[in-house]
Amino acid sequence: MKRPFFLYMLCIVHLLVGLNAAAGGVLMMLKPDGALLGMKQEWLANSPFENYFIPGLLLFFMLGIFSLFTVWGLLRKPQLKVFNVLNIYPDMHWAWAYSLYSGIITITWILIQMLLTQYFWLQPLIIFFGLLVIVFTLIPGVITCFKKLS
Numbered sequence: 001m002k003r004p005f006f007l008y009m010l011c012i013v014h015l016l017v018g019l020n021a022a023a024g025g026v027l028m029m030l031k032p033d034g035a036l037l038g039m040k041q042e043w044l045a046n047s048p049f050e051n052y053f054i055p056g057l058l059l060f061f062m063l064g065i066f067s068l069f070t071v072w073g074l075l076r077k078p079q080l081k082v083f084n085v086l087n088i089y090p091d092m093h094w095a096w097a098y099s100l101y102s103g104i105i106t107i108t109w110i111l112i113q114m115l116l117t118q119y120f121w122l123q124p125l126i127i128f129f130g131l132l133v134i135v136f137t138l139i140p141g142v143i144t145c146f147k148k149l150s
Contacts, residue, residue, distance in 0.1 A: 003145060004142055006136050009132075013129055013133050014074070017067045018065070019068070021062075022060055022068065024037060024064075039052065043117045073095025077093055092146050093148060096137065100137045104134065107134075
């Protein structure tokens with residue numbers, strides 16, 4: 001089956017989110033005061049964190065590694081049953097479900113970040129990317145590409 005155009009667009013958006021999150025997470029863990037990203041310690045005043053290390057760790061894995069792992073799954077479509085544990089869509093390949101989860105996690109992450117910290121110019125852009133992930137994942141051609149054969 002030929003891969004739909006929007007699958008490639010989906011993978012590009014995942015790569016942008018994943019690489020941005022992985023890099024941001026690493027920079028926050030390397031310098032937990034946020035200085036490497038131009039973030040101020042005061043921005044965490046309303047959050048449960050004293051510094052950016054734990055948020056960086058979560059960002060690195062939840063948005064960075066998870067998005068990049070999802071790209072691998074979308075492009076390779078490996079039949080690894082262990083990843084179906086988190087797949088709530090039994091008629092769909094796990095990579096498709098993970099893509100949908102990734103978009104939801106991205107938007108949720110930024111919304112929580114906006115509630116707990118100060119506004120940062122990248123936040124609306126990342127919410128937009130999260131929406132793109134959801135929209136591209138739900139395009140009929142992409143759905144068809146990942147539907148399991150009965």
